[in-house]
Amino acid sequence: xxxxxxxxxxxxxxxxxxxxxxxxxxxxxxxxxxxxxxxxxxxxxxxxxxxxxxxxxxxxxxxxxxxxxxxxxxxxxxxxxxxxxxxxxxxxxxxxxxxxxxxxxxxxxxxxxxxxxxxxxxxxxxxxxxxxxxxxxxxxxxxxxxxxxxxxxxxxxxxxxxxxxxxxxxxxxxxxxxxxxxxxxxxxxxxxxxxxxxxxxxxxxxxxxxxxxxxxxxxxxxxxxxxxxxxxxxxxxxxxxxxxxxxxxxxxxxxxxxxxxxxxxxxxxxxxxxxxxxxxxxxxxxxxxxxxxxxxxxxxxxxx
Amino acid sequence: xxxxxxxxxxxxxxxxxxxxxxxxxxxxxxxxxxxxxxxxxxxxxxxxxxxxxxxxxxxxxxxxxxxxxxxxxxxxxxxxxxxxxxxxxxxxxxxxxxxxxxxxxxxxxxxxxxxxxxxxxxxxxxxxxxxxxxxxxxxxxxxxxxxxxxxxxxxxxxxxxxxxxxxxxxxxxxxxxxxxxxxxxxxxxxxxxxxxxxxxxxxxxxxxxxxxxxxxxxxxxxxxxxxxxxxxxxxxxxxxxxxxxxxxxxxxx
Numbered sequence: 001x002x003x004x005x006x007x008x009x010x011x012x013x014x015x016x017x018x019x020x021x022x023x024x025x026x027x028x029x030x031x032x033x034x035x036x037x038x039x040x041x042x043x044x045x046x047x048x049x050x051x052x053x054x055x056x057x058x059x060x061x062x063x064x065x066x067x068x069x070x071x072x073x074x075x076x077x078x079x080x081x082x083x084x085x086x087x088x089x090x091x092x093x094x095x096x097x098x099x100x101x102x103x104x105x106x107x108x109x110x111x112x113x114x115x116x117x118x119x120x121x122x123x124x125x126x127x128x129x130x131x132x133x134x135x136x137x138x139x140x141x142x143x144x145x146x147x148x149x150x151x152x153x154x155x156x157x158x159x160x161x162x163x164x165x166x167x168x169x170x171x172x173x174x175x176x177x178x179x180x181x182x183x184x185x186x187x188x189x190x191x192x193x194x195x196x197x198x199x200x201x202x203x204x205x206x207x208x209x210x211x212x213x214x215x216x217x218x219x220x221x222x223x224x225x226x227x228x229x230x231x232x233x234x235x236x237x238x239x240x241x242x243x244x245x246x247x248x249x250x251x252x253x254x255x256x257x258x259x260x261x262x263x264x265x266x267x268x269x270x271x272x273x274x275x276x277x278x279x280x281x282x283x284x285x286x287x288x289x290x291x292x293x294x295x296x297x298x299x300x301x302x303x304x
Numbered sequence: 305x306x307x308x309x310x311x312x313x314x315x316x317x318x319x320x321x322x323x324x325x326x327x328x329x330x331x332x333x334x335x336x337x338x339x340x341x342x343x344x345x346x347x348x349x350x351x352x353x354x355x356x357x358x359x360x361x362x363x364x365x366x367x368x369x370x371x372x373x374x375x376x377x378x379x380x381x382x383x384x385x386x387x388x389x390x391x392x393x394x395x396x397x398x399x400x401x402x403x404x405x406x407x408x409x410x411x412x413x414x415x416x417x418x419x420x421x422x423x424x425x426x427x428x429x430x431x432x433x434x435x436x437x438x439x440x441x442x443x444x445x446x447x448x449x450x451x452x453x454x455x456x457x458x459x460x461x462x463x464x465x466x467x468x469x470x471x472x473x474x475x476x477x478x479x480x481x482x483x484x485x486x487x488x489x490x491x492x493x494x495x496x497x498x499x500x501x502x503x504x505x506x507x508x509x510x511x512x513x514x515x516x517x518x519x520x521x522x523x524x525x526x527x528x529x530x531x532x533x534x535x536x537x538x539x540x541x542x543x544x545x546x547x548x549x550x551x552x553x554x555x556x557x
Contacts, residue, residue: 002344002345002346003343004341004342004343004344004345004346004486004521006341006517006520006521006522006524006525007524007525007528009341009487009488009489010485010486010487011345011346011347011486011487047487059539059540059542059543060543062540062543062544062547063542063543063544063546063547064547065547066543066544066546066547066548066551067547067548067550067551067554070548070551071551108380108382108393108396109392109393111393112384112390112391112392112393116390228540228544231536231539231540231543232533232536232537232540234536235528235532235533235535235536235539236532236533236536239528239529239532241528241535241536241539243524243528243535243538243539243542244524246539246542246543247542247546250542250543250546250547251546254546254547254549254550254551255550257547257550258550258551258553258554290391291390291391292389292390292391294391295384295391297384297456298383298384298391298452299381299382299383299384299449299452299453299455299456300381300382300384300393300456301379301380301381301382301453301456301457302379302380302382303377303378303379303380304377304378304379304380304398
């Protein structure tokens with residue numbers, strides 16, 4: 001099924017794009033990550049211009065996270081207060097990200113920086129997740145994952161002033177911590193065209209020490225609003241949102257997201273985490289190869 | 305076979321106008337003058353054809369070279385280099401006007417037809433493209449960047465060269481197929497046809513192809529550029545709606 005993309009300026013096989021949407025949708029349904037980290041590089045690999053890929057992936061992630069937010073909010077799984085703080089930070093971050101994006105683009109290093117970010121972020125998080133899930137698979141009797149009492153936030157978070165009570169997260173911490181986290185995720189979203197869920201979920205768990213019940217829902221809530229803003233920023237600055245491309249991705253990803261939530265309800269979480277870790281590591285390795293051994297293209301062309 | 309009909313028409317009407325001309329006359333034609341970028345467009349196959357008419361009926365052997373060029377754009381080419389173990393963008397060169405599309409077809413390899421100087425004058429072939437770098441840059445470096453650019457665009461299907469891509473029948477009629485990929489940009493494309501004998505261009509003619517977007521695709525492009533706010537809002541709205549609708553749909557199943 002050939003589809004012509006009016007902004008990307010080329011024809012693609014629509015079914016491939018939809019299939020890609022399904023794959024990322026399943027990821028988002030199962031793990032509560034947006035799946036943008038998979039969409040953007042694969043779209044670029046398929047020949048879509050990088051800016052169009054990042055902008056349209058952001059639009060897709062919005063759609064994939066909507067149904068997740070609804071589902072989690074019905075189960076009291078969204079801490080709106082915490083979400084509000086991270087979204088506020090994310091707004092600042094997305095705008096900061098746009099400025100950084102333009103600076104890097106005029107310096108000619110945007111693609112390099114994006115690649116480095118991918119390798120570092122995905123490599124670290126994938127590695128951590130893989131280790132954790134392998135350990136919990138090796139010691140199935142050891143109840144490492146069911147120790148809510150030992151949950152605590154990072155000492156740095158505890159040292160921040162002006163503490164608030166976040167009831168649903170079960171926290172009494174300064175809002176500055178989540179605010180800064182929001183800013184970082186906002187910048188990443190703008191630069192990498194990802195929702196930042198793969199970064200936000202572990203940060204909420206291990207740095208903020210939020211209750212595991214609300215982590216995925218709150219992260220999705222944050223992703224939802226940040227990707228909306230990022231789409232708008234891209235529409236204004238890069239003008240690279242391809243509505244046809246985003247639409248195709250959406251058809252796949254909203255369906256995939258629903259399938260994903262079904263899978264999540266019966267599969268073993270350790271297995272799921274190992275799968276996600278493998279995917280994340282594979283992408284990180286692919287990009288590291290590109291960065292360290294041989295780039296796909298030595299020469300790149302940009303319009304003046 | 306439409307091209308033969310068009311040719312016969314051209315042959316019937318041309319001789320009167322060129323009775324006193326000494327040099328042969330080229331009558332070029334293109335199978336389509338409009339390429340519309342819209343749904344279902346996956347590229348096109350242009351047939352460039354025509355005839356060489358010699359008013360004095362001499363039996364001269366011609367070679368034909370056809371060059372199709374897309375609209376030019378100013379671009380910057382970046383070169384990646386390995387610095388501290390990773391590949392980063394290092395050197396750049398800017399070009400004032402580079403054709404977004406270039407295809408050449410010839411009846412024989414270009415250097416069998418003309419010498420290098422003539423090839424460079426008429427830009428016959430990818431090696432003889434006159435890319436105009438802005439700012440001073442040494443020739444060796446310029447050569448490297450130009451080769452990098454041509455190689456990249458060749459792999460994108462935007463630059464191509466077909467040696468022996470022109471078929472001449474009975475010394476009068478010629479035809480060349482030039483494929484147009486889907487990733488071409490809108491604008492005016494110019495096809496130049498050269499008739500060459502003894503290393504000399506004895507006749508040339510141009511014809512045009514317009515590539516443009518229409519209907520929905522044009523609307524999307526204009527909306528994205530002129531109504532960025534509403535376009536962005538629409539994209540956001542669409543994604544929220546689709547996410548919500550899928551949730552409702554699956555809840556019912």
